[in-house]
Amino acid sequence: xxxxxxxxxxxxxxxxxxxxxxxxxxxxxxxxxxxxQDPGLGLRQIYYSMNVEVTDKGDVPExxxxxxxxxxNFPLILESPSPNQTSLYxxxxxPTSGRSDTQYFGPGxxxxxx
Amino acid sequence: GDSVTQxxxxxxxxxxxxxxxxxxxxxxxxxxxxxxxxxPGEGLQLLLKATKADDKGSNxxxxxxxxxxxxxFHLEKGSVQVSDxxxxxCALSLRGFNKFYFGSGTKLxxxx
Numbered sequence: 001x002x003x004x005x006x007x008x009x010x011x012x013x014x015x016x017x018x019x020x021x022x023x024x025x026x027x028x029x030x031x032x033x034x035x036x037q038d039p040g041l042g043l044r045q046i047y048y049s050m051n052v053e054v055t056d057k058g059d060v061p062e063x064x065x066x067x068x069x070x071x072x073n074f075p076l077i078l079e080s081p082s083p084n085q086t087s088l089y090x091x092x093x094x095p096t097s098g099r100s101d102t103q104y105f106g107p108g109x110x111x112x113x114x
Numbered sequence: 115g116d117s118v119t120q121x122x123x124x125x126x127x128x129x130x131x132x133x134x135x136x137x138x139x140x141x142x143x144x145x146x147x148x149x150x151x152x153x154p155g156e157g158l159q160l161l162l163k164a165t166k167a168d169d170k171g172s173n174x175x176x177x178x179x180x181x182x183x184x185x186x187f188h189l190e191k192g193s194v195q196v197s198d199x200x201x202x203x204c205a206l207s208l209r210g211f212n213k214f215y216f217g218s219g220t221k222l223x224x225x226x
Contacts, residue, residue, distance in 0.1 A: 004157075033214070042118075042203060043158075043216040050212060058213060090157055097212045100146040100165040105157035 002027045004106035006091050012112045013081055021076045021109050023091030029104070031097045032074040033058070034066065036087040037108075043090065049074055050097045081113045116141045120204045120217035127194055127224050135189040135220045137178075137204035145206040147171075147180055147187040152201045152219070161189075161202070199224045 004025045013019055025032065033048040035058075045058030049068040063085055065077040074093075078085060089109045094101040121136040139145065146165045150158040162171030167182035176191045187204060204217040 031212070035216075040218055042218040043205075045214055048212055056212070059215075092158075100163065100207075102148075102160045102163065103150075103158075103214070105150075105159065107157050 002104075004091055004093055004104050006089075006106040006109050008109060009107065010110050012114065014114050015082055016080050019078050019081060019111075021078075021089060021091075021111070023074045023076065023106060024072050025074075025091075025093040025104070026072065027093065027095070027104065028071065029093035029095050030071070031094045031101065031103075032068065033092045033103070034064070034074070034076045035090045035092065036060065036085075037090060038087050046076070046089075081111075083113050085111065086113045087111060116145075116206070116208060116213075116215050118204050118206055118215050118217040120202075120220055122218070123201075123221040125220060125222050127222070129196055129224055129226050130193045131224075133189070133191040133194045133198075133222070135202055135204075135222070137187045137189065137217060139185050139187065139204075139206050139215075141185075141206055141208060143208050145208050147178070148205040148207070149176070149178055149187070149189050150203045150205060150216075152203065154200070158203060194222070194224045196224045196226055198222060 034046040035043040047066040049055045091106040092103040148163045149161040151161045162173040164171040164180040170179045
């Protein structure tokens with residue numbers, strides 16, 4: 001089944017404890033992206049990647065890191081999480097970086113930082 | 115800057131009522147426009163899209179027309195069902211910039 005998977009689905013952590021949220025897609029997509037969803041703000045793009053070893057900042061990259069060493073994986077790293085990073089996170093992928101491409105979303109990761 | 119504005123919810127309708135969810139955008143170039151839907155506890159999935167002015171996207175009885183003159187992409191459905199209850203997001207992407215902008219989402223509740 002073609003899909004985007006994220007792990008973990010739920011995570012409660014404490015301020016300053018480094019964490020990684022994994023994202024993997026099995027559709028051989030070139031483009032991958034991370035978003036955070038907050039009430040009243042919709043989805044905001046954190047980072048995106050157009051292909052292996054090519055990443056760039058979205059609108060809200062502060063406090064996050066990403067890497068794209070393999071085409072299928074695009075982990076999101078929070079090196080020193082803070083409470084304002086409590087949010088619902090979505091990974092998405094699309095076949096190319098074309099502006100009309102459909103994005104396919106993972107099921108989401110709900111992160112709470114205490 | 116580039117952005118998407120959509121009407122605030124929640125929108126509550128009775129089954130078989132007509133639905134309109136307004137969406138307007140600001141963009142420096144010629145965007146593609148999308149409507150995504152999020153069912154409870156799930157990720158977003160594409161509902162429909164339009165890539166140039168005057169295009170109409172349609173799917174599952176939903177429609178939206180890309181209006182360049184009014185910078186709008188309003189979502190409509192003639193007769194909603196309880197199963198349409200979800201959060202709807204309007205979004206745009208710009209040629210060459212590889213970024214996506216989403217509206218704040220509109221929650222739709224359909225009552226039997």
